Amino acid sequence: MSEQKKKELHVAALENGTAIDHIPPAQLFKVAHLLELDRMNNTITIGNNFYSKKMGRKGMIKIADKFFEEDEINRIALIAPNVILNEIRDYEVISKYTVALPGELVGIVKCNNPKCITNNEPMPTRFDVIDKEKGAIKCRYCERKINKEDIIIK
Amino acid sequence: MNGKSLVSIDQCSREDILRILENAARFEANPNRALLDGKVAATLFFEPSTRTRLSFETAVNRLGGRVVGFQDASTTSSSKGETLKDTILMVSNYVDLIIMRHHLEGAARYASEVTGIPVINAGDGANQHPSQTLLDLYSIQKTQGKLTDLAITIVGDLKYGRTVHSLIVGMSHFSPTFHFVAPEELRMPEEQKNICDQLNIPYTERTDFTEDIINQSDILYMTRVQRERFTDLEEYERVKNIYILKNGMLKNSKDNLRILHPLPRVNEIAYDVDDNPKAYFIQQARNGLFTREAIICDALGINHLI
Ligand SMILES: [Zn+2]
Numbered sequence: 001m002s003e004q005k006k007k008e009l010h011v012a013a014l015e016n017g018t019a020i021d022h023i024p025p026a027q028l029f030k031v032a033h034l035l036e037l038d039r040m041n042n043t044i045t046i047g048n049n050f051y052s053k054k055m056g057r058k059g060m061i062k063i064a065d066k067f068f069e070e071d072e073i074n075r076i077a078l079i080a081p082n083v084i085l086n087e088i089r090d091y092e093v094i095s096k097y098t099v100a101l102p103g104e105l106v107g108i109v110k111c112n113n114p115k116c117i118t119n120n121e122p123m124p125t126r127f128d129v130i131d132k133e134k135g136a137i138k139c140r141y142c143e144r145k146i147n148k149e150d151i152i153i154k
Numbered sequence: 155m156n157g158k159s160l161v162s163i164d165q166c167s168r169e170d171i172l173r174i175l176e177n178a179a180r181f182e183a184n185p186n187r188a189l190l191d192g193k194v195a196a197t198l199f200f201e202p203s204t205r206t207r208l209s210f211e212t213a214v215n216r217l218g219g220r221v222v223g224f225q226d227a228s229t230t231s232s233s234k235g236e237t238l239k240d241t242i243l244m245v246s247n248y249v250d251l252i253i254m255r256h257h258l259e260g261a262a263r264y265a266s267e268v269t270g271i272p273v274i275n276a277g278d279g280a281n282q283h284p285s286q287t288l289l290d291l292y293s294i295q296k297t298q299g300k301l302t303d304l305a306i307t308i309v310g311d312l313k314y315g316r317t318v319h320s321l322i323v324g325m326s327h328f329s330p331t332f333h334f335v336a337p338e339e340l341r342m343p344e345e346q347k348n349i350c351d352q353l354n355i356p357y358t359e360r361t362d363f364t365e366d367i368i369n370q371s372d373i374l375y376m377t378r379v380q381r382e383r384f385t386d387l388e389e390y391e392r393v394k395n396i397y398i399l400k401n402g403m404l405k406n407s408k409d410n411l412r413i414l415h416p417l418p419r420v421n422e423i424a425y426d427v428d429d430n431p432k433a434y435f436i437q438q439a440r441n442g443l444f445t446r447e448a449i450i451c452d453a454l455g456i457n458h459l460i
Contacts, residue, residue, distance in 0.1 A: 115279050117260040121238050141260025142281055143162070145345060 017042070017064040019086040023047055027080045028059035034076050034108070034153065042066050072100040072105070078109070078151060081135070101129045105137060108154040116142035158453045159266035159273040162282045165321045168327035171291060173457070177448035178292050178441070180459045189456050190219030193196065196249040197223035198241070200255040201274070206276050210253050213446040222249065239268045246271050251454060272453040280316050286416060287320040289445040293438040294373055297412040301325070305370055307333040309363055310377035310397050310422060312342040317416045318377060322346050332357040335369050337393040339384055363397050369406050374399070376415045376422050401426040414438050
């Protein structure tokens with residue numbers, strides 16, 4: 001089987017749904033967690049350590065009959081910024097894009113300020129993304145700025 | 155979220171600031187006005203602060219309103235595990251305005267989101283204390299006759315001092331020049347310097363506190379250098395006496411120079427400065443009353459004062 005053919009198989013073996021490609025292998029299960037795949041009843045295929053020309057190895061998730069809202073999917077940009085989303089209908093990729101951080105993150109990130117109200121009250125956290133490129137965010141409540149490398153996912 | 159809450163100085167436009175200061179001047183001319191007749195304000199001090207609470211409660215009383223509240227969270231239901239949300243919603247059933255202080259950062263913003271009545275933040279941990287900033291601005295305007303184009307020198311703990319960070323945000327609308335004087339360990343953080351850079355606000359930074367910089371200043375804003383802020387105690391011992399203002403240092407200062415301090419002070423302003431007419435920190439605290447009367451009226455939408 002040719003390389004091209006193999007590649008197509010990875011993505012195309014889905015009649016309708018979403019294929020999330022180019023996930024860094026170390027982040028694969030975090031991505032699954034962020035998307036709350038454990039709560040879905042859809043058919044889900046998770047694969048890891050596929051060969052990738054671009055990144056050496058990569059992970060991939062295919063979810064049948066599921067199309068994400070932009071905000072829902074973009075949260076994964078927090079941990080895996082270059083992930084590619086393929087939307088598939090009738091075995092054809094109808095749209096393909098790279099995930100990008102949304103302007104606001106609600107209930108996903110934990111504030112790393114122990115004196116923040118969000119760590120002491122049953123309430124969702126809210127962060128404004130203040131630098132999309134660098135991945136810097138700011139807590140709406142305590143106003144603490146958090147750099148990408150210090151972000152803690154809930 | 156209620157649009158009239160005052161949670162952070164960042165939310166105040168230049169117009170908001172000028173409107174509040176204008177009303178503060180009216181209250182200074184006549185502090186006793188029955189504008190809150192029949193209204194009740196709650197002062198919820200989850201963290202005690204006698205100075206701030208007395209100032210707010212006096213303001214409500216001089217406006218003819220009534221006050222309920224507490225100043226010690228250990229005697230309230232929040233010590234029994236009640237959420238802040240439930241406490242705020244319970245109090246919202248009774249009053250027209252909530253003035254709150256809390257040790258947790260972001261508490262006032264969250265309170266303003268869960269209730270429909272206005273919330274005034276009287277301090278949330280190390281985060282915001284907007285009435286302090288507005289009274290600082292009022293004091294600056296009153297002593298200088300203007301807010302624009304002033305040279306403001308800020309001395310002491312510029313890293314952790316929240317009043318200093320808020321002062322920069324509040325003054326940023328009025329084309330100031332800043333001079334930051336601090337020990338190496340307590341320098342102004344990048345975030346605040348970035349605010350200045352983005353707005354083209356000129357600033358200088360130095361570690362030595364000398365007459366040279368005092369003589370260039372219109373406002374000298376002193377803050378405390380606290381021992382517990384230092385990781386290197388030798389550094390503290392070396393610098394602790396450098397950032398003390400003594401009367402002799404003021405001899406060639408500008409006539410219009412005024413010395414501000416958010417109080418309480420420890421030893422950063424020598425007592426021989428108190429009798430200098432340029433010392434303004436005691437009057438500054440008194441201005442808090444008028445500023446808070448104006449803030450309360452603003453939060454309640456009472457804007458037509460004569
Ligand atoms: Zn926070």
